[in-house]
Amino acid sequence: MREKIVLAYSGGLDTTVAVHWLTESRGFDVIALTADLGSQPDLDAIRNRAMVAGAIQAYVLDARRPFIERFCWPALRAGAIYQGQYPLATALGRPLIAQLLVEVAIRKGASWVAHGSTGKGNDQVRFDVAVGALAPHLKVLAPLRDGMSMTRDQEIEYTRAHGLPIDVKPQSPYSIDENLWGRSIEAGVLEDALLKPPEDAFHWTSSVDTAPASAALIELDFERGVPTAMAGQALAGPALVAQLNQLGGLHGVGRIDMIEDRFVGIKSREVYEAPAAVILHAAHRALEELVLDGEVARFKTTAAQEYARLVYQGKWFTAHRRDLDAYVASTQQAVTGRVRIELHKGNVRVVGRSSPYSLYQPALATYSAGDQFDHQAAVGFIKLVGLPVRTQARVQGSAATEPLLEDDRHVVEVGPGPLEVGLAEPVLTSGMPRIVDPDLRR
Numbered sequence: 001m002r003e004k005i006v007l008a009y010s011g012g013l014d015t016t017v018a019v020h021w022l023t024e025s026r027g028f029d030v031i032a033l034t035a036d037l038g039s040q041p042d043l044d045a046i047r048n049r050a051m052v053a054g055a056i057q058a059y060v061l062d063a064r065r066p067f068i069e070r071f072c073w074p075a076l077r078a079g080a081i082y083q084g085q086y087p088l089a090t091a092l093g094r095p096l097i098a099q100l101l102v103e104v105a106i107r108k109g110a111s112w113v114a115h116g117s118t119g120k121g122n123d124q125v126r127f128d129v130a131v132g133a134l135a136p137h138l139k140v141l142a143p144l145r146d147g148m149s150m151t152r153d154q155e156i157e158y159t160r161a162h163g164l165p166i167d168v169k170p171q172s173p174y175s176i177d178e179n180l181w182g183r184s185i186e187a188g189v190l191e192d193a194l195l196k197p198p199e200d201a202f203h204w205t206s207s208v209d210t211a212p213a214s215a216a217l218i219e220l221d222f223e224r225g226v227p228t229a230m231a232g233q234a235l236a237g238p239a240l241v242a243q244l245n246q247l248g249g250l251h252g253v254g255r256i257d258m259i260e261d262r263f264v265g266i267k268s269r270e271v272y273e274a275p276a277a278v279i280l281h282a283a284h285r286a287l288e289e290l291v292l293d294g295e296v297a298r299f300k301t302t303a304a305q306e307y308a309r310l311v312y313q314g315k316w317f318t319a320h321r322r323d324l325d326a327y328v329a330s331t332q333q334a335v336t337g338r339v340r341i342e343l344h345k346g347n348v349r350v351v352g353r354s355s356p357y358s359l360y361q362p363a364l365a366t367y368s369a370g371d372q373f374d375h376q377a378a379v380g381f382i383k384l385v386g387l388p389v390r391t392q393a394r395v396q397g398s399a400a401t402e403p404l405l406e407d408d409r410h411v412v413e414v415g416p417g418p419l420e421v422g423l424a425e426p427v428l429t430s431g432m433p434r435i436v437d438p439d440l441r442r
Contacts, residue, residue, distance in 0.1 A: 003112060005029070005111075005113065005114050006113045006114070007019060007114040008034075008114065010116060011034060013155055013166060014155065016166045017148070021158075022141075026141075030056060031056060033061070037067045037093050037180060044060070046058075048165070052165040053166075064180055066096065068181070069237050070096070071092045071096055075308075076280055077225035077226065080307040080308035080311055082260070082311075086256060086312075087181065087277035087281060089181040089272070090177050091312050094127060095317060097127070098130035101127075105135070113141075115127045115140075116144060121264070122262055122264065125313065126313075127140065130314060133317035133318065134317055172188075174201055180245070181276070183274070186268065186269065193259060193269045202273060205249040205254055216342070217351070218230060218231065218244075220279075220338070220339050222287055222335060223336050224332045225332035227284075244276035247343065249273070249275045251343040252346035253279060253343050254276070263312060263313045282350060286350040287339050289353075290354075291334045291336075291355050291358060300328075303328065307328070334357035336355060340352035
């Protein structure tokens with residue numbers, strides 16, 4: 001009896017060849033699984049292609065809503081941005097696909113799952129680790145890494161020889177992966193880190209030169225850290241993200257060009273388009289600034305970095321990530337309100353924010369009439385803050401190591417009028433001592 005294997009099937013050249021190769025060369029009954037995270041234009045055609053290529057069954061799933069609500073929103077609430085730039089679009093999609101692979105494998109009695117990753121990237125780690133966390137008994141196979149050694153030209157010849165149903169288009173100079181949360185572009189001329197990314201690499205975003213001259217002003221509503229509405233209109237997650245991608249992309253927002261530290265140990269030049277993610281992270285951060293206590297805000301930046309690291313390294317299904325989620329959820333109880341964002345020529349600028357839970361109190365912050373801050377309370381506060389500093393200076397000496405004034409030549413006592421001290425222009429004083437350094441004349 002042939003073993004069953006569930007393959008993450010994109011419908012492209014690699015995975016179409018993999019369906020036939022797994023069937024004919026490895027003797028599997030292949031079940032193809034296609035998950036639409038916002039990048040699959042024709043799911044019916046993809047399903048038919050998998051069946052003609054040799055799959056015994058083909059599942060196509062619209063996973064856009066669970067992707068946004070169960071993976072992207074938690075990462076947004078955490079503030080998870082890898083290396084301060086990458087909003088983790090591909091990295092967030094992989095655990096969802098892995099979970100679907102496992103669920104289908106269990107339902108169909110498969111003992112294997114497969115994916116189209118190579119042996120050089122991060123995705124192989126994400127898939128393999130996620131499957132191991134969810135179903136340790138399942139075995140994982142990556143044909144491109146584990147035996148199906150073919151160049152692109154050999155794959156094209158393979159499709160022709162076996163009559164596989166795929167029209168091979170001219171090869172893109174780039175390696176592309178995309179979903180609703182972002183689009184990644186790598187390889188080709190982008191491997192030259194000094195070269196500016198060509199415009200043909202970008203499909204979602206306008207260049208700064210072609211973006212509209214006038215700015216766009218948008219309002220976003222959040223409830224407990226989750227975006228719920230745009231311009232006062234309630235929107236489901238996928239619809240809100242899609243609209244922000246379109247509007248932000250029009251204004252050139254969301255381009256990222258970075259040198260990324262891959263988990264496998266190499267540096268890689270990565271270019272991304274993520275208009276919605278960039279806008280939402282900026283808005284969410286602005287609202288947190290308004291409502292989070294300073295101590296929480298400082299520590300949450302550490303949690304955000306840790307969260308991003310876990311996601312990037314494929315450790316979504318871990319107790320550590322769940323524990324971080326519990327902490328993040330606690331921090332988000334008051335992250336409710338409205339943020340106004342201006343989009344202009346590739347820039348995202350927060351221009352306003354409000355919340356019923358705002359810790360910004362004008363009566364305490366103002367320097368005008370109505371100031372309720374107790375200025376005299378600062379005297380005792382400063383005395384206590386400075387106590388250890390004064391104690392150390394008295395007992396152990398000053399922390400200053402080198403004097404700024406080497407000798408008396410650097411000090412000139414002046415009177416109430418102007419005085420020339422050998423400089424090109426007179427030094428004007430108001431009866432206060434003035435420090436003049438002769439070295440400035442050099």
